[in-house]
Amino acid sequence: MTTDEKIIAIIADQAMLEPGDIAQDASLADLGIDSLGLVECIFAIEEAFDITVPFNANDPSESDFDISSVGAIIAAVKQLQTDQAK
Amino acid sequence: MTHSIRAIAAALGVQAHGNLDLQVSQAAEPASAGPDDLALAMQPAYGPALRQGSARAAIVWPDADWQSFGLEAAIIAPRARLAMARLTQMLDAPQGQTGISPQALIDPTAAIAADVTIGAFSVIGANAVIGAGTWIADQVSIAAGVTIGAACQIHAGARLQRRVTLGERVILQPNVVIGGDGFSFVTEQPSNVEIARDTLGAADMTAPDDPTWHRIHSLGGVVIGDDVEIGAGSTVDAGTIRATSVGQGTKIDNLVQIGHNVSIGAHCLLCAQAGVAGSSVIGDRVVVGGKAGIADNLKIGNDVVLGGGSVVLSNVPAGRVMMGYPATKMQTHIDSYKALRRLPRLLRDLVGR
Numbered sequence: 001m002t003t004d005e006k007i008i009a010i011i012a013d014q015a016m017l018e019p020g021d022i023a024q025d026a027s028l029a030d031l032g033i034d035s036l037g038l039v040e041c042i043f044a045i046e047e048a049f050d051i052t053v054p055f056n057a058n059d060p061s062e063s064d065f066d067i068s069s070v071g072a073i074i075a076a077v078k079q080l081q082t083d084q085a086k
Numbered sequence: 087m088t089h090s091i092r093a094i095a096a097a098l099g100v101q102a103h104g105n106l107d108l109q110v111s112q113a114a115e116p117a118s119a120g121p122d123d124l125a126l127a128m129q130p131a132y133g134p135a136l137r138q139g140s141a142r143a144a145i146v147w148p149d150a151d152w153q154s155f156g157l158e159a160a161i162i163a164p165r166a167r168l169a170m171a172r173l174t175q176m177l178d179a180p181q182g183q184t185g186i187s188p189q190a191l192i193d194p195t196a197a198i199a200a201d202v203t204i205g206a207f208s209v210i211g212a213n214a215v216i217g218a219g220t221w222i223a224d225q226v227s228i229a230a231g232v233t234i235g236a237a238c239q240i241h242a243g244a245r246l247q248r249r250v251t252l253g254e255r256v257i258l259q260p261n262v263v264i265g266g267d268g269f270s271f272v273t274e275q276p277s278n279v280e281i282a283r284d285t286l287g288a289a290d291m292t293a294p295d296d297p298t299w300h301r302i303h304s305l306g307g308v309v310i311g312d313d314v315e316i317g318a319g320s321t322v323d324a325g326t327i328r329a330t331s332v333g334q335g336t337k338i339d340n341l342v343q344i345g346h347n348v349s350i351g352a353h354c355l356l357c358a359q360a361g362v363a364g365s366s367v368i369g370d371r372v373v374v375g376g377k378a379g380i381a382d383n384l385k386i387g388n389d390v391v392l393g394g395g396s397v398v399l400s401n402v403p404a405g406r407v408m409m410g411y412p413a414t415k416m417q418t419h420i421d422s423y424k425a426l427r428r429l430p431r432l433l434r435d436l437v438g439r
Contacts, residue, residue: 013401013403014400014401014403015401016385016387016401016403033400033401034283034400035283035284035285035286036283036286036399036400036412037400037401039286039400040400040412040414043414047418
């Protein structure tokens, strides 16, 4: 599985949708994922990629980690993989 | 009433050996079984107890050397609890009373099919429909317009409120309440609970300008599928607009609460003290362990298993086994728990250095 596919699979699991139904420009809210669902997604991403996501659960918009859309999350995870591999 | 070993083996769909015409009158524990009893010894551990009792016939485990226990006949049960299911179904006495009690209060517009039993002090409302062969105990309330299918068993003290429909062969244990109004209230402005959920409790709550809880009425009723059983004291609340639903073959234990608008699939098991909050949708064949909880507006996929005491706060995909609070995959929970248990030692080692 590519990074994109892994992340989409994690989000699809939480949204109870098929991976094929997860559009890159969809927001988590569009997919019906609420704040607690987001926390579960973040943990699943951390576990899947062995990275630490700098995520402020109390104020997601203040995080360095962009969660505004599926595509943004994928880009942010790739950036973290590069940064944290150092 | 007695049964032959042959008839019992046929009912269980299993093999029997020895004197198949031997008649037994009841089932008994192996150590206390008398000569006319059928001893239940489905595990090798019951072998010694069989010798203590005086049974002439027993249900035994596969490969048992049944003659060595002094038996004249033996029924072989490869799956002990399945044998118990069929045997107890065969031996259970029919419900005591039959017919309609003169003390029952039945609205003249209610449609009561043939062979229905209605016990004393039960009240059947206008236009209620009771299917053929349904057995209703004493002191049951059935509201106007309720529809009950054939061959149901409704035990004492059960309450079926308006807009409730039961399928066929539904069993309601004592004091079940189906179709009570949903716990559904709303404030003018977003309430503290909505704010807490959206912000994950980032800031302390303040007193709202208007704390009034406005009542959302329950107009949707409840639909219970065929072959559902609901345990004593359990409650299924009415839906707001659409019906709260419980799918066919689902079994619910005692003291379970099903909130308004919940949809439960077919062949689920909900164990004692489980709770499902409003509008959550549960798939088919889901097992909810004792005291487990499911928050509102969630989706639980097919074949999910929730361990006892787990509390689900986000959606769960099909087939997943969950545990803990908040519920996570069982393996994740066990890993987290191991790490938690190791934490004191780890900290001690850290401080020690």
